[in-house]
Amino acid sequence: MRRTLAKIVAPRYVVGAVTVLRDSEAAEGEDRLLLLRQPHRGGWGLPAGLLKKREQPVVGAARELFEETGVRVDPADMTAGSPNAIIHVVGVVDTVFFASVPAATTPLRVDGAEVLEARWFPVADLPHLSANTAYLLGRYGIGPQAK
Template sequence: MPRRLRGAAYQGFYRLPHPVRRRIVRLIAPKYLVGAVCIVRDSDAREPGRLLLLRQPPGRGWGLPAGLLKKGEAPEVGAARELHEESGVRIAPDELTPAVPNAIVHPKGWVDTVFMGTVPASTTELVVDGGEVLEAVWFPLDDLPRLTPNTALVLGVYGIGPRAAEQTPSASS
């Protein structure tokens, strides 16, 4: 598109009322679901450490505490909420550390915001509901079980697990 025509299109767009502009953008722009993920380590464990993983139905692999954010919910609040709902582990949102990179854009249309946390496994009770989560277990980092593909991808971005050596170009900070 020639420069002048593109400039005129932008000027016309910005003259439209804000609600109309927002509707146009929502029709044209890609849509993403936004989730929050917690990578929780055992603060008592010796190196290489232990990681909290969950087995969810259908139970073919182990995953991280995670879920979709509620509308208007801050990512760290959603991460803390999902962690507690799925495992019984409580970490205050301000005690979670944003991972670097903090967001992972998945090719299938969702974005995960990722947070790190630690708790002492020896004094932290794991509680699961048996419906959404079948099991919660601490695993040694050097002996992880079979992971779900998305969990392997997320952990790999942070140098953990079977995909640790891979570079994920879709990760962004």
């Protein structure tokens, strides 16, 4: 009875994985990020998605990055953000990983349905971001909500 009651009232979270992908060729002080425009978001966002059952977060981040952009990054080449998990108000926990690729020689491939467009943006001139993306990047000192 106690276990059942605890399951009913305990908060539930959906766990996802996010990749902050930087341009490894950007000049010093000219950091660039890969952002996505998706039909269901109210602004540009990061490559992200939900983890599969028993999937390691870094593997999920690499998988979602590839599925949404066509960019393949080995999970061993991804660095966990610090903090690694960001809790959003809507009951979503994002595990965050950083990686970099050379933008000039890395082709981007989007499906036109889930992701409408993928583009590189200078951190100093980011477009309108979705609320979750602005919050997440701000936690790492990036973008309009940088702390």
